[in-house]
Amino acid sequence: MSGTPLPPFEGILTSEHETLIAGIRDQWMRDGLSTCPVDRGEAERAVCEMYALVGLEPPRLRVWVDSPSGCFPMVSALGRPVVHYGHFEDQLKECLERRLRDRLGQRLWDRLRCQLRTRLWEQLWGQLRAQLRGQLLGHFGDRAGSEPSRYVWGAQDIWRDAYWIAFYTSALRVAGAEPDERLDALAEVTRGLGWWIPLAGAVVMSGRPAAIRRDGDLRLHCESGPALAWPDGHALYAWHGTRVPRWVITAPSCEAIAAEKDVEVRRCAIESLGWDRYVAETGLPLVASAEDPRDPALTLALYEVPEKVLGEPARVLLRVGGPASPGGSRGKAGLVVPVETATPLEASEWDHPGRSEGQR
Incomplete structure (x- = not known):
């Protein structure tokens, strides 16, 4: 050249x-x-x-x-x-x-x-x-x-x-x-x-x-191990560009999430655990449910998220493959929406720049 x-x-x-x-x-x-x-x-x-x-x-x-x-x-x-x-x-x-x-x-x-x-x-x-x-x-x-x-x-x-x-x-x-x-x-x-x-x-x-691992938006990210790793074992863990402790990736749990002081780390840990498990294990209250208009085989379930979880009151929408009850089968990803969102259908249409299901 x-x-x-x-x-x-x-x-x-x-x-x-x-x-x-x-x-x-x-x-x-x-x-x-x-x-x-x-x-x-x-x-x-x-x-x-x-x-x-x-x-x-x-x-x-x-x-x-x-x-x-x-x-x-x-x-x-x-x-x-x-x-x-x-x-x-x-x-x-x-x-x-x-x-x-x-x-x-x-x-x-x-x-x-x-x-x-x-x-x-x-x-x-x-x-x-x-x-x-x-x-x-x-x-x-x-x-x-x-x-x-x-x-x-x-x-x-x-x-x-x-x-x-x-x-x-x-x-x-x-x-x-x-x-x-x-x-x-x-x-x-x-x-x-x-x-x-x-x-x-x-x-x-x-x-x-x-190893260098990134997500589709080219941010450091790995769901199963370190996002950056060197031959001597030194490693850095990240979730969609947010640096997190190792446990967030390797052993997320509701107990560890409750003990975590950093709200961003809590958010990442919940996504790593899966909103489905977090909702089921913590018993978040169901606000409402409705048939998913895009797929009648699924149900939209909207849950209340207390302020102490994400630093502000919010709600989370799950698309579930069974009855919209705490014991139902739910998807891992969740869409976090403002607390003012009244219905599952309204939540499903909510579009917030920089956020997507399972991410920020």
Whole structure:
């Protein structure tokens, strides 16, 4: 692709430009979601080249761990200063900005910047950095007194850097500028590793996750196990994008739900258990029932949900395959509706943005 001539950028991306940008974006997405084992030899070579390019002695000590969680105690044990790449990245971005501005002029560069952001932001920032990295950082933050709080801002990883590396790589190509050796070297390191923390004379590196599981809306989610997992057993559990304790996925129960203080975790746990079981085991009062107009073989059953359950009074609609009684056969999914919803038929027609059966 790098040898394919492109039309000059004149303010609007051509189909050739669009194809190029989509290819760069999609490759970074594949790399960011990869669960393949890393090539440790190639990764170490790339890291050493990266150190040399930023004026540092290549690390003689190269330590491997199996997850980001394993990086932090290892850094602490080594007792070496963390090399913060932020200064190098800022300098590199400033240099690339000048090159692109000189190449295109301020007006065209501003237009290209906006168009690239539109095409890259949602996936490379939203899905990788905000969703995956953000959830993992939140998970680390939940662990009071853990090592990550001291070292996480020195950590590099593909979820953190995919967006801006792809952004400038695309910009240079569309502008018809020469590649940048430092950007390409950083891209190679970023693609070849999971997390890595550069130190003075050393580097701590981890491989990729062994599993990344998401729902149809591309949120971290798994109903039967961890949504993120690494070979050393470190794992993160999530329900449709909400980070939850392990028990919500592996052993939900009405007792655990009642003891949970976080309303979002309670909601996820009920959905994981199944609204049918929750209604039956807690004895939620039946408001009304009616034949399902979309399927006469089913019954619509509307139940009262006390304020203490979801943080506000509500009702839940179930489609059941038997009599609409507490002992009847019910579906796992439930549709939560406002407490003012008077009838099952009204509830079945209720449409709330961002909510669907069995989800938020």
